[in-house]
Amino acid sequence: MKVGVLLKQVPASDTIIKINPDKTGVLTADVKWEINPYDEFALEAAIQLKDAGKATGVVVITVGGADAEARVRDALARGATEAIRVDDPALAGSDALGKARALAAAAKSAGVELIFAGKQAIDTDSAAVPGMVAELLGWPQVSVVTGFSVDGGKITAERNAGGGFIEVVSTSVPAVITCDKGLNTPRFANLKGIMAAKKIAIAAKSVADLGLSAGQVGAAGALVEESGLELPPPRPSGKIIQGATPEAKVKELVRLLRDEAKVI
Amino acid sequence: MSSGILVFCETDGGKLKKTALELLSKAATLGGEVSAVVIGGSVDGAEAGRHGAATVYTVNGDAFGAYSTDAWVKALAAVIAKVSPAVVLGAASPIGKDLFPRLGARIGAGAVTEVTDLSNVGGQVVARRPVYAGKVIATAKVKSAVGLFTVRPNSFAVNPTGGGAASVVAVDAGVSAADLKTQVVEVRKSAQATVDLTEADRIVSGGRSVKSVEGYDSVIRPLAAALRATPGASRAAVDAGYAPHSHQVGQTGKVVNPTLYIAVGISGAIQHLAGMRTSKVIVSINKDPEAPIFQHSSYGIVDDLFTICPALQREFEAVIG
Ligand SMILES: Cc1cc2nc3c(=O)[nH]c(=O)nc-3n(C[C@H](O)[C@H](O)[C@H](O)COP(=O)(O)OP(=O)(O)OC[C@H]3O[C@@H](n4cnc5c(N)ncnc54)[C@H](O)[C@@H]3O)c2cc1C
Ligand SMILES: Nc1ncnc2c1ncn2[C@@H]1O[C@H](COP(=O)(O)O)[C@@H](O)[C@H]1O
Numbered sequence: 001m002k003v004g005v006l007l008k009q010v011p012a013s014d015t016i017i018k019i020n021p022d023k024t025g026v027l028t029a030d031v032k033w034e035i036n037p038y039d040e041f042a043l044e045a046a047i048q049l050k051d052a053g054k055a056t057g058v059v060v061i062t063v064g065g066a067d068a069e070a071r072v073r074d075a076l077a078r079g080a081t082e083a084i085r086v087d088d089p090a091l092a093g094s095d096a097l098g099k100a101r102a103l104a105a106a107a108k109s110a111g112v113e114l115i116f117a118g119k120q121a122i123d124t125d126s127a128a129v130p131g132m133v134a135e136l137l138g139w140p141q142v143s144v145v146t147g148f149s150v151d152g153g154k155i156t157a158e159r160n161a162g163g164g165f166i167e168v169v170s171t172s173v174p175a176v177i178t179c180d181k182g183l184n185t186p187r188f189a190n191l192k193g194i195m196a197a198k199k200i201a202i203a204a205k206s207v208a209d210l211g212l213s214a215g216q217v218g219a220a221g222a223l224v225e226e227s228g229l230e231l232p233p234p235r236p237s238g239k240i241i242q243g244a245t246p247e248a249k250v251k252e253l254v255r256l257l258r259d260e261a262k263v264i
Numbered sequence: 265m266s267s268g269i270l271v272f273c274e275t276d277g278g279k280l281k282k283t284a285l286e287l288l289s290k291a292a293t294l295g296g297e298v299s300a301v302v303i304g305g306s307v308d309g310a311e312a313g314r315h316g317a318a319t320v321y322t323v324n325g326d327a328f329g330a331y332s333t334d335a336w337v338k339a340l341a342a343v344i345a346k347v348s349p350a351v352v353l354g355a356a357s358p359i360g361k362d363l364f365p366r367l368g369a370r371i372g373a374g375a376v377t378e379v380t381d382l383s384n385v386g387g388q389v390v391a392r393r394p395v396y397a398g399k400v401i402a403t404a405k406v407k408s409a410v411g412l413f414t415v416r417p418n419s420f421a422v423n424p425t426g427g428g429a430a431s432v433v434a435v436d437a438g439v440s441a442a443d444l445k446t447q448v449v450e451v452r453k454s455a456q457a458t459v460d461l462t463e464a465d466r467i468v469s470g471g472r473s474v475k476s477v478e479g480y481d482s483v484i485r486p487l488a489a490a491l492r493a494t495p496g497a498s499r500a501a502v503d504a505g506y507a508p509h510s511h512q513v514g515q516t517g518k519v520v521n522p523t524l525y526i527a528v529g530i531s532g533a534i535q536h537l538a539g540m541r542t543s544k545v546i547v548s549i550n551k552d553p554e555a556p557i558f559q560h561s562s563y564g565i566v567d568d569l570f571t572i573c574p575a576l577q578r579e580f581e582a583v584i585g
Contacts, residue, residue, distance in 0.1 A: 013515050013535045017399045026396065037516050097369060122515055122538075125395050126377045131333075140445035141333055146509075160510065161451070162358035162460050163276075167330065167522035168450035182509040183514050223374030227389045228403035232394070232541070238561040240553070249565050250576040253547065254583055256563055261545045263524045264465075264491070264584060 001153075001173065003046040003055040004112035005080065006103055006130065007062050009033045010123040013181040025228045035071050038118025040186040041179035045116050045148055047079035048184065055151060057081040059110045061103050063091060069202055076197035077189035082217030083200065084110060088207040093219025095226075096124070101217055105210035108137065112174075114155075119144045119178040127178075134176035142169050146182040266409045268297040269389075270349035271317065272340060274359060275305040283355035283417045283463065285315050290420040291353060292316030294384045300430065301343045303336055306326030313430035315422070320430045323348065329441045330448035331359050335439045337367050342437035344371060345411060353382075353391045356414040356461065365412050374406035379415045380521070380542060383467040389413070397538030416542075417545055418521045419464040448520050454510060458486040459494045461511070466525075467540075469496035472504060473529030473569060483526060483573045490580035496520065498530045514539035530570045532557025549573070 007049045009126045011017065013029045018027040035043070047262070049055035058080040062068050065087055094102070107115055117130035124191055127143075134141035146166075147158030152174045160180065161167040189197070215221055243249035257264045269291040273284035280288075284300070291298045292315070300307075300317040304324060312320045323339040340363065344352060354360035356378050363377035368375030380401075381392040391404045391413055406412075461467060468491060470484035480501065488495040497507035500513055513520055515538040530536060532548070532555055540546070541560060548561040549572050558564045565572055 128365035130355035132369040171446040223408040226402045
């Protein structure tokens with residue numbers, strides 16, 4: 001069984017974000033990129049299956065420009081065995097569904113039977129793409145998973161069901177799994193892996209290579225349009241509470257929370 | 265023609281969850297008829313009506329035990345086909361997050377997730393949502409006939425409009441056990457379960473400076489309990505083992521949206537802010553007057569957390585009781 005990993009590069013979490021002049025996106029010139037943190041859990045889960053002899057290969061799939069190759073290389077160095085980068089001018093302005101179409105088609109072309117994705121990308125913050133990929137492939141999905149095992153095609157996954165409940169879900173391959181923190185501890189690449197990764201070709205695919213038409217992706221195919229990007233309104237400057245003793249300070253804080261902020 | 269707003273309501277023991285009341289209250293201000301849908305549960309038409317819904321559609325049957333993507337997507341798609349709403353709202357809860365994107369792909373409807381505000385602009389519902397971990401706010405519009413939106417809990421106030429009881433209409437969505445490709449085989453209460461952080465209205469979080477599990481358990485938990493709040497933590501506190509993973513607030517933890525957030529001994533790193541910056545009121549307690557968290561706080565106390573927290577706990581106990 002080949003396992004796919006949907007891997008996206010995102011601005012490093014401490015990046016200062018600058019909005020472009022037409023307010024439709026951000027300026028990427030000074031951005032330091034990294035693998036989306038949740039996709040690292042997805043990648044690690046896939047590599048562990050390969051190490052355990054349960055996966056024959058790990059295919060990293062990304063929709064991204066040439067500058068995403070370094071993150072794909074990093075994934076190969078950690079233990080992925082194949083990579084597909086979908087890149088096409090027609091993808092510009094894609095919404096989650098457009099990206100999902102490209103990713104689902106690439107996964108199909110690679111012949112993967114199990115897909116790991118991050119629960120959410122920390123740039124779009126949408127948590128939408130993997131469920132759409134699952135729907136397009138007609139596969140079951142288990143989202144926000146913190147425990148996973150697969151045996152003879154039977155999957156057991158633990159997920160946070162909210163309200164303090166953990167659900168244990170059973171399903172079978174093929175399936176799409178989205179990964180949360182706590183699932184595993186991602187490894188770093190070692191020198192041997194870095195050398196081995198250099199020999200692996202990253203397959204670049206266009207939209208047409210995947211059998212999609214330009215109208216199914218990009219701004220033309222988008223059902224959601226994001227614009228008017230702006231910085232959040234600044235918080236009115238806060239008050240540092242003065243007082244001679246800790247007791248005086250907390251009394252004043254509680255008074256302000258009750259009488260001024262009216263939250264208690 | 266699609267028109268009106270359909271609110272996907274989650275219930276708890278036959279009562280609409282607070283998130284459902286928030287969405288119904290907001291829907292009533294956006295224009296157009298409001299209806300509700302409850303899947304796999306019973307509902308009181310009076311409560312839904314009081315919050316602005318004219319009709320509540322319910323879908324039930326053998327396939328609707330524990331939440332499953334397959335049964336819920338098929339059921340909600342059937343109700344949407346019957347009602348033809350222009351807008352479908354749901355909470356950005358574990359269920360809503362799992363359900364809405366897949367539903368969008370199934371019915372060809374644009375799905376906007378993790379919304380924090382909705383408004384009616386010239387007859388179209390327009391959403392605002394944080395992106396880049398809340399460093400940027402974007403405006404999102406849907407181009408399809410139906411628009412799907414999931415909204416973060418606590419984004420809107422609950423406002424009963426005082427309408428009469430909603431009529432309750434059962435819908436047969438034709439869902440059977442054969443549709444289910446996943447099965448919930450076990451449900452466990454996670455250790456120290458309280459209100460889910462993402463839905464909590466008040467949160468008290470502790471940072472690395474609580475120094476130990478004992479520090480977290482003897483300072484943060486009791487303070488949270490006194491305020492009827494949910495305990496949270498910074499990643500440094502979680503990584504050090506003082507609090508479980510499920511308590512982590514931030515970019516790689518939970519994104520929370522409470523009315524009141526108290527950060528105890530937390531420096532205010534950008535990745536922590538990413539998880540809590542939309543909180544309505546932020547209080548921080550830190551002994552370093554230069555700690556970045558103070559720049560994002562409504563109120564700050566510069567002092568040692570080990571003296572302030574017990575005093576604050578006593579004060580909350582006296583006032584909230
Ligand atoms: C990719 C990535 C993702 C991340 N995701 C997250 C995330 O989801 N959530 C998160 O929180 N962090 C996250 N981080 C980590 C983040 O950068 C910070 O390291 C972390 O938030 C720091 O936690 P802290 O504030 O508890 O600790 P510190 O930064 O060590 O701050 C401790 C604070 O406590 C104060 N203090 C010490 N003693 C006392 C005392 N006795 N009384 C009062 N105050 C005291 C100090 O003045 C200081 O301000 C992430 C980092 C990366 C790189
Ligand atoms: N452009 C992309 N390339 C590869 N994977 C992606 C891409 N966009 C989203 N994903 C996957 O989908 C997950 C959720 O992303 P999102 O829906 O954008 O929050 C990510 O963690 C990735 O696993």
